[in-house]
Amino acid sequence: MFNEKVIIEQGEKYDSFYLYDEKIVLENIKNLKENFFNINFLYSMKANHHPEILKTIFKEKIGADAASSNEVLNAYENKLNKEEIFYSAPGKSDKDIEIAFNKCIFIADSINEIKKLNTVCKKKNKKIKIGVRINPNFTFYSSDGVPSKFGVDEEIFFEKFDEIKSLENIKITGIHVHSSSQELKTEILKNYYENMFILTKKIQDKLKIKLEFINLGSGIGIPFSLEDKIFDVKQLGKELNSLCNKFKKDLEGTNIYVETGRYLCGNSGVYVTKVMDTKISRGKKIIILKNTFNGFIRPSLVEFVKSYSENPKMNEPLFTKKDAFQYIVLTEEKETEIVDLYGNLCTSTDVIGKNLNLPKIKIGDLIIVTNAGCYASVLSPKKFSSQIPPIEIYVKKDNTIIY
Ligand SMILES: *Cc1c(COP(=O)(O)O)cnc(C)c1O
Numbered sequence: 001m002f003n004e005k006v007i008i009e010q011g012e013k014y015d016s017f018y019l020y021d022e023k024i025v026l027e028n029i030k031n032l033k034e035n036f037f038n039i040n041f042l043y044s045m046k047a048n049h050h051p052e053i054l055k056t057i058f059k060e061k062i063g064a065d066a067a068s069s070n071e072v073l074n075a076y077e078n079k080l081n082k083e084e085i086f087y088s089a090p091g092k093s094d095k096d097i098e099i100a101f102n103k104c105i106f107i108a109d110s111i112n113e114i115k116k117l118n119t120v121c122k123k124k125n126k127k128i129k130i131g132v133r134i135n136p137n138f139t140f141y142s143s144d145g146v147p148s149k150f151g152v153d154e155e156i157f158f159e160k161f162d163e164i165k166s167l168e169n170i171k172i173t174g175i176h177v178h179s180s181s182q183e184l185k186t187e188i189l190k191n192y193y194e195n196m197f198i199l200t201k202k203i204q205d206k207l208k209i210k211l212e213f214i215n216l217g218s219g220i221g222i223p224f225s226l227e228d229k230i231f232d233v234k235q236l237g238k239e240l241n242s243l244c245n246k247f248k249k250d251l252e253g254t255n256i257y258v259e260t261g262r263y264l265c266g267n268s269g270v271y272v273t274k275v276m277d278t279k280i281s282r283g284k285k286i287i288i289l290k291n292t293f294n295g296f297i298r299p300s301l302v303e304f305v306k307s308y309s310e311n312p313k314m315n316e317p318l319f320t321k322k323d324a325f326q327y328i329v330l331t332e333e334k335e336t337e338i339v340d341l342y343g344n345l346c347t348s349t350d351v352i353g354k355n356l357n358l359p360k361i362k363i364g365d366l367i368i369v370t371n372a373g374c375y376a377s378v379l380s381p382k383k384f385s386s387q388i389p390p391i392e393i394y395v396k397k398d399n400t401i402i403y
Pocket of ligand 1 (some may be wrong): 184219259
């Protein structure tokens, strides 16, 4: 599945590089389109926002699942209409909303965010349609819900709906659920889709609204290890089609979206790295390659996780020890409570602490993370999902500030 001739040619010029193959991306798109009927697709841009990958995908009438305001902007600049760009991410800032305004359909991630969007629209004297990300009362693997950093719990959505409905500058016209990634069994996704349609019916019947769109999220996996089977897209397409027929009455006039990041581009790329040196050390052959951890971090993480256990070994400089960082809340608040600290990236791995006992935290509080002077900024994947990145500020001894 890789273009050996081009790799050898480029290898003469470069010691390490990514190579993406458009033919494979197009094949993947064709596979999806041929097997799903009346389904719209969204590309999850955070999987790979290389300009050519985006061009190829968007030219095929696939919309954007944007995980940051910069991704919204990027999709918009790629000539997608605002109706084709869905901005779903937790923790959108005022600046994010300002950047994305009028360029996308916002998917609110919490009750606070629904209200925040309403306030912004009020100021602008605009009325917009929005979607809401729901944390449903089911997962891929269970008929019970779980606590999540993403979305509004289904129960809370029903409970608060009257209050939300009274907000004058927004109208909820769609829902979004993205539960898990990298599933290889069609059966699991089929059950999940069925649960999604039941949820849709429940929302429409109970709340007396018509959903103009439901975004089913992603889940379609790709083979990573050699034992992984190729996902049966044809089978899933059939299952989804028959579910659409079964729920036809409820889905009349509703656009259905399926998201995918990895399925479109995962197998289209290879990372190529050249051997820089070899040596024998105490009988063991050592190979030195160009740009691995800093060029393509995930293979290094495999070795990292393998050595992880209840008593993890040091893996400097990525992992020092379990209690290497402290979190200090800048607040007058004396009362404490148990919380989880997550980041705003669209991945559950963006979490820095669970079950921490901290002073009660409110929106706008500052949280200080210690030990950030070494192996901190330089080790962090700031390109991931095109977030507005943190800046680095230097205070000189005379207190002048250097940006
Ligand atoms: C990251 C993300 C995806 C992409 O998932 P894949 O498993 O790569 O297809 C889809 N939807 C949302 C909301 C995401 O955050």
